[in-house]
Amino acid sequence: MQRRQFLGLAAATSASTSWLLRADATPTPATEDAHQYVHFLQAQNPPAVVPEAKWKPTHPDILGPYHVGGAPFRGKVTPPLEPGELLVIRGRVWSFITKTPLASAVLDVWQADHQGKYDFQHAGGKPVRAQFRNRIRLVTDEEGHYEYETIKPASYRAGEQVRPAHIHYLLQAKGHKQLITQLYFKGDPHLKADPWGSKSPLVIDLQKIKNERGTYLQGVFDLVLDGAV
């Protein structure tokens, strides 16, 4: 017996057509897509940009004193069983230069908890770096999408002022200007008096979603990055 026969290769060679997909084969059904993804290149029109609804770089905001660099990459901002109203934020990051979604953009997201406190304020004035409570980084997917789960932060007192509830963002993408901003929530009673929130167009509406597993809030927050300076 020849070596190839011993290995069974002779049979494979003689029936090589069996390695090809038959012309009448049915493709494997596509996975159901819960996010209603539309491939950007196939889309007739790119989806509307929110919240500013037009092509302009996203409004910047203050960094504030509570940013900590190097947060872990994860999709859930809060620790397990964190008290508060469950909130899911999703959106897309866009390039103002190319008017296309930005893949691999890095988002730093950080926020106060349901009592309006940052992790500093629970840890003797120092962030517990290993835990990075209520701080994450995310990377946008190949079509610029991102999504995270958290709880709705509360407003908090900062000196003489009460800051409306907000979530901080720091966004970086290759070839684009770094963006520091914040998102706010429509209907917040402290927005009007806040020097930053009152000037910001980045106030999003939250929807209450009910499903068989419970209730949560959902918001969409898209960002448009300007070109590098």
Ligand SMILES: [Fe+2]
């Ligand atoms: Fe803040």
